[in-house]
Amino acid sequence: MTGWDAEVDVAVVGGGACGVMTALRAARDPGLVVGVFEKSARGGCNAAISSGSLAAGATRWQAAAGIEDSPQRHAEDILRASGDEERRPVVEALCAAAPEIVEWIAGTAYPIELGADMPRAGMTAWRLHTDTGRLGGGRLMRHLRALLDGHDNTAFVDEAPVIDLAAHGSEVAGVVVSQNGSPQRIRAGAVVLAADGFAGNRALVEEHLPQLGTPFYGGVSTSTGDALGWALRMGARLRNMGAALRSGLVVVDHGTRVSPALPFNGAVLVNLDGERFVDEESKGYSSLAGVLRRQPGERAAMIWDATAMAATRESEMMRECLAARAIHDVPAIEDLATALHRTPEEAERALAPLPGRRRLTAPYHLAWVTHGLLATQGGLVIDPSGRVLGTTGEPIPGLYAGGGTACGLAGPHSDGYLSGNGLLSAFGMGWLIGNNLAIEQR
Known part of the structure; x- marks a missing residue:
């Protein structure tokens, strides 16, 4: 089509936990072409510098340890801590998906065990699952990116920062990617904003999180929050911008x-x-x-x-x-x-x-x-399918979000964050979005 440099079915902005999971799930549909555009793998992602611990309720590892749990109990723990009842549908959808995600990752020959030495405040059951050897999130991300390399219908494009959304009226039609200093317009049937949050953007942190003072920053340099501005121009809404991990x-x-x-x-x-x-x-x-x-x-x-x-x-x-x-x-x-x-x-x-x-x-x-x-928790308002919602409450056509770009699970304050919420939100929303796209884009 005139005006486009390339075309994919699904354009994923960011190759961290949410982006890679979205691509892995969407790529199960052989009829889809998925492009993952990563700002800089060298700069890392928050998942890679995390402990790599996955919170999930009612798993076989818990059952083997005699621990009673459920996705609903998991969701209630999160909502009790956050106090953000309006987010219940999203929280419940993520907690329902969590045991499936842990089981699926284990099925890809990744070594998982229940973190029986990982007690955490706010959890009414032991539900953190981690890798044997405790090598952290970097090990998990390397494993998942290697799985992505095995799909012929996906491309992980590094050093290709997305610099804007491409729109057709009120609909998102693709992305603008910078490659070798030149903008490339990539047409896409669906765009998934899966970038990290804005914790590495001092101006945005000072604007939305002045109460933090001058904390040590332990996140990645690529967390600049660019995607929030693009989505706002499309009529998106922000929520809980005063919360952080x-x-x-x-x-x-x-x-x-x-x-x-x-x-x-x-x-x-x-x-x-x-x-x-x-x-x-x-x-x-x-x-x-x-x-x-x-x-x-x-x-x-x-x-x-x-x-x-x-x-x-x-x-x-x-x-x-x-x-x-x-x-x-x-x-x-x-x-x-x-x-x-x-x-x-x-x-x-x-x-x-x-x-x-x-x-x-x-x-x-x-x-x-x-x-x-470490990371921000405020971001775009989404529905349980990961669709970005506009000011009227209706989805913005063609636009999805997860990971640090979407509103997290801590509620309006940082005190509402529970251990494991970050990866639950990132992997969970990638799972839900990718599964939906594999159906909707056929």
């Missing part, structure tokens, strides 16, 4: 993160005044960031012992901390007091266990932690 476990001067399982194994937080200031088990790592932000110096000492170290040291995060020498060994209470600039008696009081918790015993381990920003 944060972490209160970022090690000062290192940028690594200690394990979220440490507080469930007795670890305590002590601020610069030598005070315990939070029930550590009551906070997820995202909500903990807000608590750290309010402490003197915006930091605190995370302290644990050999028992807690043994339970967590094989996680990817703890291995990275140990390799970076971000964890200090503290032989005795006197040494801990020196590190905290307190007397031994004050240090003992700070370590006093809360009711029902165990007492830490020497030798100790210590890491100074602060708050960080």
